[in-house]
Amino acid sequence: MTGGVTSSLGKGIISASIAKLLQARGFSVTNQKLDPYINIDPGTLNPYEHGECFVTEDGAETDLDLGHYERFSNVPTSQANNITTGRIYLSVIEKERRGDFLGETVQVIPHITDEIKYRVKLLGNDGRFDFVITEIGGTVGDIESLPYIEAVRQMKWELGHNCIVVHLTLVPYLAAAGELKSKPTQHSVKNMLEQGVQPDIIVCRTEKPLTDSLREKVALFCNIVPTSVIESIDAQTIYEVPILMQQEKLDVEILRKMNVESIQEPDLKSWEEFLFKLKHPLCEVNIGLVGKYVELKDAYKSIMESFVHAGTANQCKVNLKMIHSEDITPENAVEKLKDLNGILVAPGFGERGIEGKITAIRHAREKQIPFLGICLGMQCAVVEFGRNVLGFEGAHSKEMNPRTKFPVIDIMEAQKKVSGKGGTMRLGSYPCTLRDGSTIFNVYKQKDIAERHRHRYEFNNKYIQEYEQAGMLPVGINNQDNLVEIIELKDHPWFVGVQFHPEFRSTVANPHPLFVNFIGAAILHGGAPCGK
Numbered sequence: 001m002t003g004g005v006t007s008s009l010g011k012g013i014i015s016a017s018i019a020k021l022l023q024a025r026g027f028s029v030t031n032q033k034l035d036p037y038i039n040i041d042p043g044t045l046n047p048y049e050h051g052e053c054f055v056t057e058d059g060a061e062t063d064l065d066l067g068h069y070e071r072f073s074n075v076p077t078s079q080a081n082n083i084t085t086g087r088i089y090l091s092v093i094e095k096e097r098r099g100d101f102l103g104e105t106v107q108v109i110p111h112i113t114d115e116i117k118y119r120v121k122l123l124g125n126d127g128r129f130d131f132v133i134t135e136i137g138g139t140v141g142d143i144e145s146l147p148y149i150e151a152v153r154q155m156k157w158e159l160g161h162n163c164i165v166v167h168l169t170l171v172p173y174l175a176a177a178g179e180l181k182s183k184p185t186q187h188s189v190k191n192m193l194e195q196g197v198q199p200d201i202i203v204c205r206t207e208k209p210l211t212d213s214l215r216e217k218v219a220l221f222c223n224i225v226p227t228s229v230i231e232s233i234d235a236q237t238i239y240e241v242p243i244l245m246q247q248e249k250l251d252v253e254i255l256r257k258m259n260v261e262s263i264q265e266p267d268l269k270s271w272e273e274f275l276f277k278l279k280h281p282l283c284e285v286n287i288g289l290v291g292k293y294v295e296l297k298d299a300y301k302s303i304m305e306s307f308v309h310a311g312t313a314n315q316c317k318v319n320l321k322m323i324h325s326e327d328i329t330p331e332n333a334v335e336k337l338k339d340l341n342g343i344l345v346a347p348g349f350g351e352r353g354i355e356g357k358i359t360a361i362r363h364a365r366e367k368q369i370p371f372l373g374i375c376l377g378m379q380c381a382v383v384e385f386g387r388n389v390l391g392f393e394g395a396h397s398k399e400m401n402p403r404t405k406f407p408v409i410d411i412m413e414a415q416k417k418v419s420g421k422g423g424t425m426r427l428g429s430y431p432c433t434l435r436d437g438s439t440i441f442n443v444y445k446q447k448d449i450a451e452r453h454r455h456r457y458e459f460n461n462k463y464i465q466e467y468e469q470a471g472m473l474p475v476g477i478n479n480q481d482n483l484v485e486i487i488e489l490k491d492h493p494w495f496v497g498v499q500f501h502p503e504f505r506s507t508v509a510n511p512h513p514l515f516v517n518f519i520g521a522a523i524l525h526g527g528a529p530c531g532k
């Protein structure tokens with residue numbers, strides 16, 4: 001999957017939709033993303049640069065497109081599913097230092113392109129997947145994408161019809177001319193042809209339906225048949241895209257090009273049921289998302305999508321109100337947080353906006369509003385309870401105040417000797433045991449769970465008894481490291497803090513129980529029939 005004309009056309013969603021459609025025909029699929037930047041992974045990028053950092057089961061810090069892949073296909077991804085130029089070069093340079101290429105000049109072609117091809121084929125080699133759908137980040141024509149397009153050229157040559165290229169472009173509508181324009185698409189395909197790659201299928205992102213004459217024009221100028229020109233019209237929700245792609249026969253065209261027989265008639269029944277419920281909610285709730293990146297639409301992507309899944313499971317529309325934590329003060333909290341049926345305090349790093357988060361949590365605790373704290377959100381709940389219930393004046397996380405008298409959140413033992421920042425947090429899936437009879441046990445309905453993590457700090461066990469006695473209960477424990485993973489309040493209808501990230505496991509097929517239950521609690525806390 002390549003992209004032309006501009007970025008942000010939705011390559012990730014089209015890739016995920018292709019996976020969904022092939023899966024619906026009985027094939028096993030995996031999605032992969034190749035990112036042409038030099039960071040080894042996006043773990044060190046801040047959300048202003050690259051949106052959310054998604055975390056896989058095996059602890060890879062990845063591009064947020066992997067979240068879309070998992071949410072659509074319900075198949076977990078791994079380290080091998082997101083590769084950057086940095087990682088490719090690192091591995092080639094390590095091989096060079098080891099002496100693997102002794103005597104050879106190490107070059108972009110063949111060494112870098114071989115490494116790229118190796119990383120793509122790796123996913124196909126172990127027989128788990130019928131299709132590997134690899135998305136190349138960026139836009140054709142970017143200097144940094146050149147080795148990737150060259151690798152695609154070589155793979156097409158080596159694999160014949162077992163490798164095809166789906167190219168996504170923009171077909172702009174010029175209001176003044178009253179016309180859709182195919183020229184940018186022609187140019188981006190020319191650019192690919194100059195690099196030796198003929199796209200097999202062209203998906204045209206458009207605001208208006210493609211006319212037959214436009215399809216024919218694209219086909220003629222880009223050397224493909226008109227049925228290989230696929231319309232991708234703006235959709236109400238990303239979850240509609242697989243259905244739209246099916247109507248355009250994108251899956252049929254892919255199988256035809258690859259000479260593959262379909263295993264079964266496409267089965268998208270449960271997907272369609274999900275879409276129906278999503279579009280026909282019976283009630284609505286207002287949820288406040290308190291964080292410091294609320295102005296960025298991609299910073300809390302997985303949390304937002306988890307609310308779509310959980311709302312749909314409750315047949316309830318979730319109106320997400322983004323609230324900037326720096327704007328909340330004890331004086332304006334009532335006003336800023338009014339009309340909310342639930343409050344979520346987001347994950348994060350660093351001091352900025354922390355007092356606003358703590359104030360929002362106090363409001364949720366005292367006014368008995370359903371509350372979910374994720375990672376830093378859970379840590380802030382512990383700090384708030386320490387300060388305002390246990391009377392620990394100036395209680396804090398050592399991340400924010402290393403000299404606090406009450407370090408209720410402390411650095412994890414294993415993190416003390418860590419100095420580098422890349423890939424060094426406690427990352428990926430770890431087990432957790434739930435306390436019988438707790439709210440959280442009722443949510444999961446099982447004792448042993450596993451969830452994904454990304455953190456350096458933890459609840460300080462020194463204070464565990466005081467918290468327990470005062471009513472903040474450590475109800476989820478990782479027994480290996482004796483680490484508090486979940487806290488909940490005894491005297492509150494629904495107040496849960498989790499050290500892990502449930503949002504990374506929520507999918508259309510499996511909405512996360514924590515979010516589903518949280519929305520259930522929000523409905524009870526004054527959710528209204530739709531339109532009221």
Ligand code: GLN
Pocket residue numbers: 346347348349350374375376377399454455456457458
């Ligand atoms: N900054 C906190 C820690 O490192 C929380 C991290 C997070 O919210 N992902 O422990």
